[in-house]
Amino acid sequence: MxxxxxxxxxxxxxxxxxxxxxxxxxxxxxxxxxxxxxxxxxxxxxxxxxxxxxxxxxYLADVYALLAEDGDWIRTRIVEVSPAGIGVKEDDFGDIGAAVSTYRVPFPIDDRLVPLAEAPGPVRSRFL
Incomplete structure (x- = not known):
């Protein structure tokens, strides 16, 4: 956009x-x-x-929950913000060597990406 x-x-x-x-x-x-x-x-x-x-x-450094295509909520962190889109990655809890999935969501943000505390369901993470 x-x-x-x-x-x-x-x-x-x-x-x-x-x-x-x-x-x-x-x-x-x-x-x-x-x-x-x-x-x-x-x-x-x-x-x-x-x-x-x-x-x-x-707030850009906060933890967010992303609604994945399979319907699960994934614990994520924002890595890029611009009017061209918002980049997030699976939260790796600071492990820079971890292979993590990345995702793009539209700008302005929609209800697929919410602050972790506002996730309407359980949030999964491979690292917990």
Whole structure:
């Protein structure tokens, strides 16, 4: 996907991209790097900026659950984020020598990739 033309990149003071802000209905909707709206209704510009800056990018290092084609949830980590797609890999628990499966999910993120705590069913891992 390409970003909507209306989305305005928002960067922290150190120039790190932390999301986008979309002008909507006289206000602004902030979107994180996974393309998720971070408010349910438009807010003012300053509130949108502050929300994205407070959110930061730390959530990208969290553990996620991916709904596999076989219907199972797999424990994963995000390895790449861009408007072209999101790359995830099976969580190898830091074992850099482990052979792991990798997957692509669309941007913006959909319900196939959720934070681990929000997985609606058991999550499997070959490494547990």
């Amino acid at each position: 390409t970003l909507p033309e209306s989305w305005i990149a928002h960067r922290r003071e150190d120039r790190e991209l932390v999301g986008w802000i979309d002008p909507v209905d006289g206000g602004f909707i902030p979107y994180d790097l996974l393309g998720r709206p971070r408010t349910s209704a438009p807010v003012d510009w300053l509130a949108a900026e502050e929300l994205l800056e407070e959110l930061g990018i730390g």
